[in-house]
Amino acid sequence: MKLDAKIPAGDLETKWTRYRSTVPLVSPANKRKLDVIVVGSGLAGASAAASLAELGYRVKVFCFQDSPRRAHSIAAQGGINAAKNYRNDGDSVYRLFYDTIKGGDYRSREANVYRLAEVSTNIIDQCVAQGVPFAREYGGLLANRSFGGTQVERTFYARGQTGQQLLLGAYQALQRQVGLGQAHVLARHEMLELVVRDGRAVGIIARDLVTGRLERHSAHAVVLATGGYGNVFYLSTNAMGCNVTAIWKAYKKGAAFGNPCFTQIHPTCLPQHGSYQSKLTLMSESLRNDGRVWVPKAKGDKRKPADIPESERDYFLERKYPAFGNLVPRDIASRAAKEVCDEGRGVGQTGLAVYLDFSDAIRRLGRSVIEARYGNLFEMYEKITGDNPYETPMMIYPAVHYTMGGLWVDYQLSTTIQGLYAIGECNFSDHGANRLGASALMQGLADGYFILPYTIGEYLSGLIRSGVVPTTYGEFDEAEREVAARIERLLSIKGGHSVDHFHRELGKVMWDHCGMARSRESLEHAGRQVAALREAFWHDVRVPGTAHELNPELEKAGRVADFLELASLIVQDALHREESCGGHFRTEYQTEDGEALRRDDAFMYVAAYTYAGPDAPAVLHKEPLQYEVVKPAQRSYK
Amino acid sequence: MRLTLKVWRQKNSQDKGRFEVYHLNDLDEHASFLEMFDVLNEQLIREGKDPVAFDHDCREGICGMCSMVINGRPHGPLTHNTTCQLHLRHFRDGETITVEPWRASAFPVIKDLVVDRSAFDRIIAAGGFISVNTGQAVEANSILVPKENADQAMNAAVCIGCGACVAACKNASAMLFVAAKVSHLSLLPQGEPERYRRVKNMVAQMDKEGFGACTNTNACEAACPKGISVTHIARLNREYLKATFLQEE
Ligand SMILES: Cc1cc2nc3c(=O)[nH]c(=O)nc-3n(C[C@H](O)[C@H](O)[C@H](O)COP(=O)(O)OP(=O)(O)OC[C@H]3O[C@@H](n4cnc5c(N)ncnc54)[C@H](O)[C@@H]3O)c2cc1C
Ligand code: FES
Numbered sequence: 001m002k003l004d005a006k007i008p009a010g011d012l013e014t015k016w017t018r019y020r021s022t023v024p025l026v027s028p029a030n031k032r033k034l035d036v037i038v039v040g041s042g043l044a045g046a047s048a049a050a051s052l053a054e055l056g057y058r059v060k061v062f063c064f065q066d067s068p069r070r071a072h073s074i075a076a077q078g079g080i081n082a083a084k085n086y087r088n089d090g091d092s093v094y095r096l097f098y099d100t101i102k103g104g105d106y107r108s109r110e111a112n113v114y115r116l117a118e119v120s121t122n123i124i125d126q127c128v129a130q131g132v133p134f135a136r137e138y139g140g141l142l143a144n145r146s147f148g149g150t151q152v153e154r155t156f157y158a159r160g161q162t163g164q165q166l167l168l169g170a171y172q173a174l175q176r177q178v179g180l181g182q183a184h185v186l187a188r189h190e191m192l193e194l195v196v197r198d199g200r201a202v203g204i205i206a207r208d209l210v211t212g213r214l215e216r217h218s219a220h221a222v223v224l225a226t227g228g229y230g231n232v233f234y235l236s237t238n239a240m241g242c243n244v245t246a247i248w249k250a251y252k253k254g255a256a257f258g259n260p261c262f263t264q265i266h267p268t269c270l271p272q273h274g275s276y277q278s279k280l281t282l283m284s285e286s287l288r289n290d291g292r293v294w295v296p297k298a299k300g301d302k303r304k305p306a307d308i309p310e311s312e313r314d315y316f317l318e319r320k321y322p323a324f325g326n327l328v329p330r331d332i333a334s335r336a337a338k339e340v341c342d343e344g345r346g347v348g349q350t351g352l353a354v355y356l357d358f359s360d361a362i363r364r365l366g367r368s369v370i371e372a373r374y375g376n377l378f379e380m381y382e383k384i385t386g387d388n389p390y391e392t393p394m395m396i397y398p399a400v401h402y403t404m405g406g407l408w409v410d411y412q413l414s415t416t417i418q419g420l421y422a423i424g425e426c427n428f429s430d431h432g433a434n435r436l437g438a439s440a441l442m443q444g445l446a447d448g449y450f451i452l453p454y455t456i457g458e459y460l461s462g463l464i465r466s467g468v469v470p471t472t473y474g475e476f477d478e479a480e481r482e483v484a485a486r487i488e489r490l491l492s493i494k495g496g497h498s499v500d501h502f503h504r505e506l507g508k509v510m511w512d513h514c515g516m517a518r519s520r521e522s523l524e525h526a527g528r529q530v531a532a533l534r535e536a537f538w539h540d541v542r543v544p545g546t547a548h549e550l551n552p553e554l555e556k557a558g559r560v561a562d563f564l565e566l567a568s569l570i571v572q573d574a575l576h577r578e579e580s581c582g583g584h585f586r587t588e589y590q591t592e593d594g595e596a597l598r599r600d601d602a603f604m605y606v607a608a609y610t611y612a613g614p615d616a617p618a619v620l621h622k623e624p625l626q627y628e629v630v631k632p633a634q635r636s637y638k
Numbered sequence: 639m640r641l642t643l644k645v646w647r648q649k650n651s652q653d654k655g656r657f658e659v660y661h662l663n664d665l666d667e668h669a670s671f672l673e674m675f676d677v678l679n680e681q682l683i684r685e686g687k688d689p690v691a692f693d694h695d696c697r698e699g700i701c702g703m704c705s706m707v708i709n710g711r712p713h714g715p716l717t718h719n720t721t722c723q724l725h726l727r728h729f730r731d732g733e734t735i736t737v738e739p740w741r742a743s744a745f746p747v748i749k750d751l752v753v754d755r756s757a758f759d760r761i762i763a764a765g766g767f768i769s770v771n772t773g774q775a776v777e778a779n780s781i782l783v784p785k786e787n788a789d790q791a792m793n794a795a796v797c798i799g800c801g802a803c804v805a806a807c808k809n810a811s812a813m814l815f816v817a818a819k820v821s822h823l824s825l826l827p828q829g830e831p832e833r834y835r836r837v838k839n840m841v842a843q844m845d846k847e848g849f850g851a852c853t854n855t856n857a858c859e860a861a862c863p864k865g866i867s868v869t870h871i872a873r874l875n876r877e878y879l880k881a882t883f884l885q886e887e
Pocket of ligand 1: 073077401423
């Protein structure tokens with residue numbers, strides 16, 4: 001298979017405008033005859049579904065939660081980037097583009113990233129028009145703050161609940177279309193198979209999670225907006241239901257999977273405590289604006305933080321990266337924290353934590369300013385830990401947070417299966433090997449509001465005469481049979497261990513051996529362990545209940561089964577990428593002072609994999625990355 | 639620590655339902671309430687019994703999925719809290735805790751602690767939005783919003799749509815939920831043109847869904863995990879009155 005990114009010719013600055021002006025259109029009368037399925041109701045899915053319905057397509061939206069408003073995007077805290085340059089601090093589309101390319105460690109496509117930066121400003125306009133209550137200055141204008149990896153203030157926010165407010169904006173736009181009869185939402189439905197006929201996506205098999213019934217849904221195009229797969233690590237900042245299932249089915253039906261090993265570990269999360277723990281909580285990166293990260297200079301210093309004098313503290317980010325200080329990109333901050341903990345200077349009960357200290361900021365700005373900025377985050381911290389961060393420093397540790405990898409898409413956001421699109425976190429994205437803070441919300445909404453509604457027209461314009469897609473095709477029969485058989489098999493094992501047991505084990509293997517630092521040895525070990533776990537799962541998992549009722553254990557079982565397969569692909573990709581870049585750190589490839597050693601000569605490409613059967617390794621395809629505008633350089637935040 | 643749980647079990651919407659009692663030992667006081675249910679479910683699965691179905695997703699108090707009435711109070715004993723953010727350290731060792739689903743005829747039980755809250759989605763579809771299509775927006779900073787209004791709108795917009803307000807109300811009224819959205823949008827200049835249509839349509843849908851009337855007991859505010867104030871209900875009532883008087887149609 002040859003990967004064709006379909007990047008339009010011409011100057012970087014004019015590619016998108018030209019594409020938009022020349023893409024084939026579908027007339028309003030014809031849009032009414034075209035069905036589009038959108039799986040996922042997060043920022044990407046809800047914004048796409050609303051926009052497509054507004055254009056006149058007949059839209060069906062699926063989500064596994066009880067309401068589209070509860071998609072995981074709701075949990076995003078810190079903010080959304082846009083190149084508005086409202087602060088007059090020198091920001092521009094080019095600078096946002098450049099920061100994103102550099103932040104991604106030169107592993108993303110220039111044309112896509114430029115387009116992302118370009119439409120970022122429209123997103124803010126759209127959201128404000130919808131009534132998103134962004135933070136404002138006293139003059140009534142929009143407020144901004146800064147985020148990691150940048151030196152300008154371009155992040156828009158709604159207290160610590162930016163994702164919630166943006167998602168509610170998109171959800172309300174979608175519900176408006178539901179009220180108008182243009183869109184139809186199927187909540188508590190899970191997509192369990194993609195239906196492909198003659199190389200085209202023609203529908204999905206979904207399970208009604210309340211009745212357990214399997215349903216066939218056909219459409220002229222299918223859009224996946226199913227979010228990230230960070231839960232392959234079991235413990236992550238993702239919501240409990242986040243999964244890879246939808247894109248994994250697509251992968252097994254022929255869609256290429258891009259850069260699976262690029263996972264992001266976020267530096268500011270609450271440290272792990274007990275074995276019963278079900279998830280890790282993120283503390284927004286915006287906290288690094290005012291919080292200072294430190295550990296004691298001496299190993300094993302067990303004094304209370306207040307008893308450690310200034311001279312015996314190591315503000316290691318400020319020391320190592322004076323230019324960016326506490327605001328270095330996530331991968332760098334995470335690794336630095338791991339390093340000091342590995343040296344035995346970590347704090348807290350487990351020694352796997354560092355301090356994030358606000359006392360300077362409170363002295364400088366006053367408690368009320370800090371409260372206005374981070375009040376709800378401080379409250380959340382206190383609720384969970386019982387400690388008051390106004391009085392004692394927070395304790396934080398890195399945790400899995402985001403997946404840059406995902407389905408490979410071209411410039412039109414089309415996967416390698418015709419008529420199948422992937423948007424938001426579930427595509428392999430514009431973030432290269434590392435995503436900058438506040439850029440996922442931007443990408444999700446860019447894809448959904450401003451890119452996909454145009455690009456999908458190119459494909460759909462060829463289908464205006466095709467009529468309703470029948471669900472009686474043999475391909476639907478077969479897909480439904482496969483799904484039913486798999487559910488039957490999961491229920492019939494009746495083994496000795498719960499689904500969570502296997503998920504936890506998988507997470508441990510992935511975190512220890514394919515996490516913040518990876519080596520050939522650790523990865524080979526992980527590969528063997530994952531294969532063994534997969535084997536054990538299919539012999540020994542215990543899924544209670546039946547297929548014909550609300551059965552959360554059965555839902556989890558299906559997702560974990562897919563994670564167990566995905567994990568092998570992640571390990572395969574991590575093994576093959578013999579360099580360190582962004583979130584992917586191979587211990588064999590580092591500079592003398594321990595920084596990531598990128599190998600542009602050998603690895604400046606997107607690694608996209610296609611499925612080759614249950615027992616064969618996936619087939620690797622390379623999409624070379626050409627940098628025409630930005631000159632790749634070793635990232636420096638010093 | 640040790641806890642005894644009295645949990646509502648109901649196979650499906652037809653089943654009458656009953657309480658079952660479970661004993662849990664060796665719990666960590668730092669575990670969350672939902673993590674305790676994970677432990678219980680693992681135990682039930684081991685014993686070959688049906689685990690308890692409950693809604694949850696983010697487990698950080700923002701998605702609005704989790705929904706348990708704990709010792710008679712939606713989301714449990716703390717104020718401004720969700721079930722998922724409740725920790726066992728707030729209970730006494732050896733205590734018996736009663737756990738039930740949201741109870742309201744507009745929220746029928748699906749199974750055990752899981753209820754159907756789709757009525758809320760239909761209320762939003764009836765008018766809880768600003769009518770602007772993608773691409774129709776004007777430059778963001780051309781709309782000035784005084785900071786106080788933006789802050790007040792945000793105070794209402796933080797609603798997570800969990801339904802604790804309905805569960806707490808003896809009449810199962812959805813007024814706080816509707817009021818939060820009406821307030822959020824009517825406090826902003828962008829929401830102005832549709833303000834009267836919006837409130838009328840949302841209230842009409844609310845009534846159609848079978849939610850009860852508001853008798854100002856303020857139980858909703860007390861149960862709201864986001865501390866949304868009943869003053870928004872007063873605003874809703876004002877808006878609704880104005881709408882019935884002022885709007886032609
Ligand atoms: C705690 C946290 C904080 C964050 N903060 C920020 C931030 O401040 N700024 C920022 O830019 N980014 C942030 N991010 C990242 C960002 O929130 C996500 O990347 C983004 O919201 C993903 O949006 P999405 O639309 O792609 O997917 P999601 O919002 O995850 O939505 C996925 C949707 O797919 C549905 N779905 C999944 N699988 C299936 C299936 N098989 N069948 C049917 N439906 C399915 C789900 O029901 C859901 O509706 C944060 C992430 C986390 C975890
Ligand atoms: S699980 Fe999301 S609010 Fe409790």
